[in-house]
Amino acid sequence: MTSYYLILGLIFVISMIVQNKLKSKFAHYSKVHLQNGLSGKEIAEKMLRDSGIHDVQVISVPGQLTDHYNPQNKTINLSEGVYMQRNAAAAAVAAHETGHAVQHATAYAMLTLRSKMVPMVNISSRLLQFVLMAGIVVLAMSGNKMVLLVGVILFAVTTAFAFVTLPVEYDASNRALAWLKSSGTLANKTEYDGAEDSLKWAARTYVVAALGSLAQLIYFASLLFGGRSSD
Secondary structure (H helix, E strand, O other): OHHHHHHHHHHHHHHHHHHHHHHHHHHHHOOOEOOOOOOHHHHHHHHHHHOOOOOOEEEEEOOOOOOEEEOOOOEEEEEHHHHOOOEHHHHHHHHHHHHHHHHHHOOOHHHHHHHHHHHHHHHHHHHHHHHHHHHHHHHHHHOOOHHHHHHHHHHHHHHHHHHHHHHHHHHHHHHHHHHHHHOOOOOOHHHHHHHHHHHHHHHHHHHHHHHHHHHHHHHHHHHHHHOOOOO
16 A cells, blocks of 8 residues: 555645645736726626626635536636636636536537536545445455455546546636637736636646546556555
């Protein structure tokens, strides 16, 4: 298990670095105030109107960087630092989440696939740790690989979900930046560059999560095919 804990430690460190960088960028670009004076809420509503979407509501949710789009009740949920704020960081996040609403309205293929995977991922996530640990114990005691095989399959589902999420997030950011530019919502290069840099670092959190999941999957698969439970 030594290798596994080393992998976990490395993933944790990298994830913390990226998360801290994202928070730092968000704080920095929160000081770049928009010339048009629009809030995150108003930007999201404007992008929805421009996209011909009239059945999605923009609401506020507590927390920091808790922004998300909920396709089940068609709501764009903006955090307290985005909903009423009027800066480049808020504009980027609001437009990004609206990008997900546009994906939903246009039946973007990868978002549709991701949504279909959610029930299976929820089940896998609940069972994953127990099955993997049980599989390692059974493998060490008897050499039987069946329980660990089930665990690897469950982990593969969550890893696949993490990688399907990547194009969904990057596409939402691309839609956001394209609209922010074409609509003239961001008045100058400083505002646009701030929004672009904010979304770039947000996307990297998903890349780290996906690569971390893949690294762990490879480790457990090596136990399965190598028949070893430790170094």
